[in-house]
Amino acid sequence: MSIKIIEIQKRVYANNDAKAEVLRNELKSNQTFMINLMSSPGSGKTTFVVSTINLLKEELNIGVIEADIDSDVDAITVQKSGARVMQLHSGGMCHIDAGMTSEGLEALDYEDLDFVILENIGNLICPASYDLGQAKNVMILSVPEGHDKPLKYPKMFTKVDALIISKVDTVSLFDFDFEKVTEYAKSLNPEINIFPLSAKTGEGMDAWIKYIKNEIMGWRT
């Protein structure tokens, strides 16, 4: 099965928020729960996505939109999990918008999907400014990146509903302070839900899966 690819040209971004709200309502009517998954490059987004799919695919019909500057290596990896996958190419831009997301959902034939994971471009700056019609924003911060990231990229942390702290199996090698990152993140966003985990070893995945299943069920009722 080949992977669908849309090449996106530069567009006008007017009314992005309004488009995102329309899209969110359409997804809600269709009982499709979409998360916008954001992080730095190399935080382990794709491994996390595959692990999440494997833990939910027996209960839910799952689709994935992979957004990248270029290449489709992540889409190929995710497709092996059995989820329906499509690839968006941003054409060099550091973000995607609600219109591109809407095209991606159409290409995914999302009508029968319960859960869509939009894996955003690896970047902690630009994606924070674009509402994509998601039900929830999820961010991954990996242990090797360090606990000071909320201080450096505050806007992103104010926008997320769930913060995944990934690669916790590597913590012995890095100077990463869980208390400090929690304090910094909660000072920017008191409602933030934090899930330390390792998609590689499976440690901590249960709490994340419980949270997201609960959110999906709430969205559908």
Next chain:
Amino acid sequence: MSIKIIEIQKRVYANNDAKAEVLRNELKSNQTFMINLMSSPGSGKTTFVVSTINLLKEELNIGVIEADIDSDVDAITVQKSGARVMQLHSGGMCHIDAGMTSEGLEALDYEDLDFVILENIGNLICPASYDLGQAKNVMILSVPEGHDKPLKYPKMFTKVDALIISKVDTVSLFDFDFEKVTEYAKSLNPEINIFPLSAKTGEGMDAWIKYIKNEIMGWRT
């Protein structure tokens, strides 16, 4: 000693390349060698900068421009090394330009400096498009980020003269293939110089220091 901070407002970026060329000529006339250091968030840029300063500060007069969206945590860390430091805030933008760099250099009183390290904003996309008047572009890719990054962020890899592969002391915990990253990077940029190292343990720093000293000496003659 307090750290100088310039808050940059949104500007017109016309003629960035022309401004960068003027700045490069000014730096050359002054025998000041400037590198533009780029990477993802959390790749270990600041630890690498401090380690490089410590290995060169007896021979060279060194200054650092720290560019960030927000915060001055890196500037405070780097200042402890004894280098002259100033902080640029981009005001939410994902890149800086040649004009901002020029202002940063003025604030740094760079006339007596041999070597200036411009620590760019943590981002693999936007900074690749802006010439800042540097003598050389240097990029850090950390082992935890993975060897596939040249496939995903090709433009950045085509622009760099030296690629630092950082955090090599952690390689036992990650699926990182040095041969593959070298192959991918060289296919985009055959002239690229690659330095695997750990700024934390010091492993590999000697080859990097030898390279950059040689480049600095070449620039001054």
